[in-house]
Amino acid sequence: MAGMQYDAGHFSFLEVIKVLHRTAGPAFAKGSLIKTGVTAGKSTDIKEFATLEDFVASAENMGNPIAQFEGKAKHYGNGVFGLPACPFAGSIKTYKSVAGGMPAEYADVTAEMNRTSHVTDHLRVGEGAAVSPFCAVHQPIRSAMGERTKIAGKTMKIYQLGCKSGTGHKGLAAPWIEEAGVETKLVEKILDENMCCYAIRFESGE
16 A cells, blocks of 8 residues: 655654754743744734624634634634644644654643743643643634734633643643633533633723
């Protein structure tokens, strides 16, 4: 049977994470990934929608940057969303096909992503919701894109509530679940059928 061509970009990205860890440590690797995600998120166009319903509807035809990046998320009401598939699933599949498994260093980077820090507090990510190093890119991208999105004139704030790993482990961000005013049981239920759960709220005083 003929072999398959691997995606060089996917494989290289995963190798970069491992090299960052080995060269400068897990904290540096985490910081580099977060910075990459924020920079990418801030490069998108500013979008405005009249209502939350308009924003949700825009995902049907990939009419907002968040949907264009991560795919269509399901709205469970009250600004709470579940994302069925991780946008980095292809990268993970490619790497496992080549290397046979994921690098051991990834656990260290994931643990660092879940540590409380000024930058994760600002972006409302991590705090237990990271289940892989890719969360250190994905979650900041989404948060940064949210800061460039307005609904009814108010700037969006995105809270990462939880994620599910490929093995089925659910990582929950208790501080963000509480601050966003969402029931933990709802987050767990959403993660039963999704890989990611987040909530949209808005900046006050605008």
